[in-house]
Amino acid sequence: AQTVTQSQPEMSVQEAETVTLSCTYDTSESDYYLFWYKQPPSRQMILVIRQEAYKQQNATENRFSVNFQKAAKSFSLKISDSQLGDAAMYFCAYSVGGYNKLIFGAGTRLAVHP
Amino acid sequence: ETGVTQSPTHLIKTRGQQVTLRCSSQSGHNTVSWYQQALGQGPQFIFQYYREEENGRGNFPPRFSGLQFPNYSSELNVNALELDDSALYLCASSPRTDTGELFFGEGSRLTVL
Numbered sequence: 001a002q003t004v005t006q007s008q009p010e011m012s013v014q015e016a017e018t019v020t021l022s023c024t025y026d027t028s029e030s031d032y033y034l035f036w037y038k039q040p041p042s043r044q045m046i047l048v049i050r051q052e053a054y055k056q057q058n059a060t061e062n063r064f065s066v067n068f069q070k071a072a073k074s075f076s077l078k079i080s081d082s083q084l085g086d087a088a089m090y091f092c093a094y095s096v097g098g099y100n101k102l103i104f105g106a107g108t109r110l111a112v113h114p
Numbered sequence: 115e116t117g118v119t120q121s122p123t124h125l126i127k128t129r130g131q132q133v134t135l136r137c138s139s140q141s142g143h144n145t146v147s148w149y150q151q152a153l154g155q156g157p158q159f160i161f162q163y164y165r166e167e168e169n170g171r172g173n174f175p176p177r178f179s180g181l182q183f184p185n186y187s188s189e190l191n192v193n194a195l196e197l198d199d200s201a202l203y204l205c206a207s208s209p210r211t212d213t214g215e216l217f218f219g220e221g222s223r224l225t226v227l
Contacts, residue, residue, distance in 0.1 A: 100170070101147075104157050
């Protein structure tokens with residue numbers, strides 16, 4: 001079965017500090033994409049970062065970076081210099097190549113404290 | 115650039131009724147996907163439309179159906195509503211069918227009584 005597991009239902013971080021959100025997934029495919037999406041209280045989901053499974057180099061987008069361990073099927077998100085606007089639900093997801101069907105995890109709620 | 119818009123934002127129906135949810139895709143996007151997000155869970159893929167044809171479907175019964183129009187806007191129809199259909203329904207558009215890079219609307223919150 002294709003699944004995504006986010007083992008941390010809730011996390012918190014102090015403003016300006018660094019936090020890492022965990023994600024593991026299960027797929028037998030070799031070609032796939034991995035994503036982190038953010039869902040603020042306004043509900044609109046926003047793509048944070050994307051990783052192509054065939055690329056060994058970890059993706060980075062400004063303060064957001066991932067640690068992609070393909071053999072371990074692990075895909076964690078690191079947020080550096082956390083800001084109050086980073087507070088949201090974060091969903092890890094993957095899709096098999098050639099398709100926009102995303103398999104989402106249950107999410108991690110991130111709180112950012114001033 | 116206009117983003118993805120959905121209507122209505124909230125609605126209440128009773129069991130057995132039918133509902134239609136609407137979505138306008140982002141300008142230039144020809145692919146629309148629909149997701150169901152139950153409370154406290156991640157979104158689940160319902161189906162995807164590309165150039166007015168369904169080209170992918172998740173594990174949802176046939177009473178979930180959709181349409182895509184020539185302007186790439188889309189509808190989600192749910193017949194014979196059940197209590198478990200209560201959820202946030204998210205529409206997402208994309209310029210391609212295969213990258214997973216989706217642009218979401220704010221969703222339609224459906225409550226079935």
